[in-house]
Amino acid sequence: MRRRVLRATCDHGFEAALADELATLGAVAIEPGHRGVGFEADRETCWRVTLGSRLANRVLVPVAQFPAGDRRALHAGVERVDWPGWFDLDRTFAVDASSHRSRESHTGFIAQVAKDAICDRFRAETGRRPSVDRRAPDVVVNVHLAEDVCTVSLDAAGARLHRRGWRGPTGEAPLKETLAAGMLRLIGWQPDVPLLDPMCGSGTFLIEAALIAQGRAPGLLRLGGEGFACQRWAGHDAPAFEAVVTALRQQGRHAAPLLVGRDADPDAIRAARLNARHAGVADLIRFEVGPMQRAEAPAPTGIVLTNPPYGDRLAADEALYRDLGDAFKQRFAGWTAWVFTAVEAPIRAIGLKPARKIPLRNGPIDCRLCRYDLYAGSRT
Template identity: 40%
Template sequence: MIAKTFFGFEEVLAKELQLLGAMDVQQGTRMVSFRGDKGFMYKANMALRTALKILKPITQFAVYNEANLYKGVQSINWDEYLDVHQSFVVNATVFSDHFNNSQFVALKTKDAIVDQFRNKHGKRPNIDKDFPDLKINVHIQRDFCTISLDSSGESLHHRGYKTATNMAPINEVLAAGMLLMSGWDGRTHFMDPMCGSGTLLIEAAMIACNIPSNINRKEFGFERWKDWDADLFDKIEESLLKKVREFHYTIKGYDKAPSAVIKAKDNVKNANLEEYITVKQFNFFDSSKETEGPLHMVFNPPYGERLDVGVERFYREIGDTLKQGYPGTEAWFITANIEALKFVGLRPSRKIQLYNGKLETRFVKYELYEGSKKGKYINQN
């Protein structure tokens, strides 16, 4: 099978798969391949935090032209996967000199499937782009075509808990990947000082408590498949829930916008995590550390592209607040305004390239020391 992810999270996803029990885990670009049975496919969809899709390949063949594509798709017995009264949709991605239009590839794949049903049964399944019973994925890489079934349905970043978002929300898979990449494991206090609609807070709590990432999701694509096994799914879900653990620290979120705080609290409630997460209206720049011991901080400040902030002053205030108010803190944040990092006034100990949508970003780490280690601050200005 294939788990798709964002650029930069391949290693994180591979580790997740290995810990979950996958076999033959191999990293690619924006994807990780692995082996597992039907039960593991259910488990992967429910538990993986950094996967966007879980695809199940059903055939592979060489493809040089339209005729090869049509013949290859027709070689599949589609009755195994789809009834004539059901609906389907085809998505295609193409990296080939032989094809330059993914919509054309999707259309020809659809034609081959429909023609097979017409020839066998005298009628055909419908196309439904919004709520299909079967999602089919076509991937052409050079001379090679892979036909897969999309077991996830909607992207796995649709966790099911988020009903309200702020102006520039962060994708749930991106949030979880950042948290795992930062080393967050639920063994310290956690803070998001610019929490928006609460995504990082919720994903942090789910990691800390080992709650399956998609436990709140209403449906997966495989639930409409012909071989759907509800009893097996229930057993997998039960086994995952038995591994949920208690969390003995605090998870706090600030936002200066009242509307964002309301949205964050609603989403925390939807995720059934109110006992672990507190959110309050407060300006981070007026704050200081409230907890004893180490603090893990991850946040997604405004970049300046979509939200109006005075960039130089804003980033300088981030650095000043961290230096003056947050000793003993490991602070990470993501930004697409890479030039603005020089105004923070601290040298990051790590700087990782990621993408937030189409925006190239840096995920940066600052270590704020206590006591005599304050001498390790390095001012860039």
């Protein structure tokens, strides 16, 4: 692939952090936008970003852009793309559609029209059409309408990049890995700073922190499983791809961070330990079963980063937030605490004044990441 203009998508609030990360992965002409970052990259850099970004959800390779005010224009524009040049008939595919301020806003309809157009192009050239697989497609096509202009892209990742390959069956409400890694970056956590999550659930913050500490590319684990869609594109240069993978495998550092996870639910800790083992970081994280109300600071100073229960998925409870605040005040003097929770959660019950509030989202839920600087004797 010659140098192309690509786009990596991310969650709201992480655009600047993703832009910084892309620069470290070799991207150039980086332009942060809304929930994504434009950049230029050659084929190798595209692979390095796809396997190496901790914050990106998708890596999109645009293949066509055209005005599409109605069904006919949309179909014709998608059909004009050289689809048999991008993937073989025996590959399954799926179309991911989105729409912003366009006449056509029904994403199911947009995806259907695009899918038909792709099949029509294959039929015209080969007499046959590839199959659609919505659950686990080999290839993912992304169709985005913005003010009636359609951008058609191939998704180099395929399944979204938060699927690192380390998570087993989950309990309740795990954070997306990309969101957890993004927050670690936003708060400026460094591997030499002790990190505690006293309500760690499946261990997402700690496992992502351990991978950061090791300098391990997050996509390497996935290569042994579902892999990446770009490996299944026509003419994929496997030896060149392997060379990038080998270089990524050789990266990394010997790290000994202090990472502690705690949860009141023994099943959550069992899942967290298993996840850490899958991720290859079990020996870097200390997990313990017990209530946050009795958590002790494992070092004189460090960072608490936690995501207490909230909102409609888990019962939010004023008493829990009050207890969290009491634990901070009584046993974490000298630490900085970051609490990620829904706007509706009773966070005031913590009883401390946040030094900073960062607005973020967790899927459809408006959230805040609040920082508390805990001094000896700190109250409100």
